[in-house]
Amino acid sequence: MIEKEKNRFSQILEQLMNLAEIKNVALAKALQYDVSYISKWISGRMLPAEKTKRNVLQRISCEIVRLSSSVGIETLYETYQVANKKDLEQVIFDNLEAEYDYVQDMQKLYGSSVAPKTIFFADLNPAQYISKMHHPVLRRVSRLYIMAEMDLLALTHEYRIQVILGNIPRGPYHFYPDVHFSLMIDLSMEKIDPVYDPIFLLNMMKEEAGLDFHLYKGKQAAGRMIFTVKDDFMISGILTAPNRCMSVTVSSEAENCNPLYDSIRNLCTRETLLYRNTTMAEMVTGNGYIRSILALHQRWMIGQMTEHFLPDDLFEELLEQMEIEDGEEVDKDMLRQLHMLTKKAMEETRIKIIFHGIAFSNLAVESEIDFFDHKISLTLQQRTRYLEHLLELCTKQDTLHFRLIHESPVSDFQYAVTQSIFLSDTFSYVRLNTETGKNNLAILNHPDMKMIFGRFFDIIWSDQNGMSHSDQEEIASFIRHMIHRTEIISSIDLETTSDSSENID
Numbered sequence: 315m316i317e318k319e320k321n322r323f324s325q326i327l328e329q330l331m332n333l334a335e336i337k338n339v340a341l342a343k344a345l346q347y348d349v350s351y352i353s354k355w356i357s358g359r360m361l362p363a364e365k366t367k368r369n370v371l372q373r374i375s376c377e378i379v380r381l382s383s384s385v386g387i388e389t390l391y392e393t394y395q396v397a398n399k400k401d402l403e404q405v406i407f408d409n410l411e412a413e414y415d416y417v418q419d420m421q422k423l424y425g426s427s428v429a430p431k432t433i434f435f436a437d438l439n440p441a442q443y444i445s446k447m448h449h450p451v452l453r454r455v456s457r458l459y460i461m462a463e464m465d466l467l468a469l470t471h472e473y474r475i476q477v478i479l480g481n482i483p484r485g486p487y488h489f490y491p492d493v494h495f496s497l498m499i500d501l502s503m504e505k506i507d508p509v510y511d512p513i514f515l516l517n518m519m520k521e522e523a524g525l526d527f528h529l530y531k532g533k534q535a536a537g538r539m540i541f542t543v544k545d546d547f548m549i550s551g552i553l554t555a556p557n558r559c560m561s562v563t564v565s566s567e568a569e570n571c572n573p574l575y576d577s578i579r580n581l582c583t584r585e586t587l588l589y590r591n592t593t594m595a596e597m598v599t600g601n602g603y604i605r606s607i608l609a610l611h612q613r614w615m616i617g618q619m620t621e622h623f624l625p626d627d628l629f630e631e632l633l634e635q636m637e638i639e640d641g642e643e644v645d646k647d648m649l650r651q652l653h654m655l656t657k658k659a660m661e662e663t664r665i666k667i668i669f670h671g672i673a674f675s676n677l678a679v680e681s682e683i684d685f686f687d688h689k690i691s692l693t694l695q696q697r698t699r700y701l702e703h704l705l706e707l708c709t710k711q712d713t714l715h716f717r718l719i720h721e722s723p724v725s726d727f728q729y730a731v732t733q734s735i736f737l738s739d740t741f742s743y744v745r746l747n748t749e750t751g752k753n754n755l756a757i758l759n760h761p762d763m764k765m766i767f768g769r770f771f772d773i774i775w776s777d778q779n780g781m782s783h784s785d786q787e788e789i790a791s792f793i794r795h796m797i798h799r800t801e802i803i804s805s806i807d808l809e810t811t812s813d814s815s816e817n818i819d
Contacts, residue, residue: 321358322429324358326450327410330390330409333393335386336386361417361418367414374406375410378390379406395490396488409453413450434561437560437562438551438559443539446549452543458492458543460543461575461582462495462541464538465536466499467505468556482495490525496528496529499535500536501531502536508766508770509723509774512766519744519746524749530588534581539551539559542571542574543575545568548563548565551563588760589757591755594686602743603652604655606741608655609738609739609740612663614666614668614734615670617672617732618683619684620734621656622660624653625699625700626653627699628696632690636685636688652686666771668719670719670722676732683700698800705794716789718782723774733745733747742767743757743758
């Protein structure tokens, strides 16, 4: 007798129980179900009832974590790349729900809980394509190899954001180095919106920073929508219009997935790489930081306050406050030299600087600055000193020229403007304010990326769209206002401290 093929939900449930080293009877007892139900779920003969799905899957997730053996729990942590039981319960639930919904869709579409190995669609809209692209296999974050060739800039803004967000989990502080994702896009100049697309690219870099992500340029991506996971899954189509994908093939056959994966991988070369990730240690020891400071035609866009604008005494205080992680090498004398070099360069070199208003607000309220890629919280008094020094630079340093923008030029990313860009003739890089703190420094590797961000900066600087404030006295007044706001916060803090002391007395 030929055994019936299991559906994806039954497969993942069985896999989870095996990893956790849990028997059917133990899970049944914990859930207060007859063991025959568990056996039917695992064999694929039955699914949990749809009306109670969410409750049942949450209970299964909790019990798998609770009942897991000591070896099993460590295996689950490694499999899902999380570090605590609460997060583990959540990602197991997400995985079970994704597989359950996938099986339910198969039953509705094909009358079967097991998907055909290869499916062909003559015509899909992008929303339908994206829903099929977000395959449950993307929940397997411990080992994923993804190649994609997609004409992203030809899609509408809504669809391209959906493509990038995908179904790979991106919870706060999660980092998935075993998810390897390479994406090739078409950067033909006629497709690029000079304001929207640089911000989109920055936010794509930020969103994908939790993965081993690489972005490439290639005209081969024009009109294509190809996404393939090695050994597991592929979806391929032709984008004939921003709202239409033709000849879409979906397959879970390795013999279909892997040739497509390999063909895209061969196109992704160093010459087509748009940016490369780096670290501050590499920039300091490899002289990238020095090259950036000494370069000509410097243009900075500041989304989060950095070490560039520190007075000497405050610099020394923060240098001592800097927490060094295990295994991290920091040459404090080298950082002192870079500080002095930055100070000298700012006195003698013409630098254009655009500040996001949110950078000031975050400093005044949240206290954090980016100090050589280390997040340091400033005291209220330190914040005031930082802003006072910045005000002095604004009013007395005639080599520095400032602009101020109060909100994102693009409504799609209204609350994602905390990225910083450092452009010059010879060395350009970005600092991403990532939640994980990983992959947050990127050197612009390709001339097209430098051109795109350079043109974007020039548009904001010239105020063609009425987005920036250029009057130096107006900017100085804004900084004074932020100093005053900080002093108000400080006075309230002192009053609270005083009241607390009196109550103790």
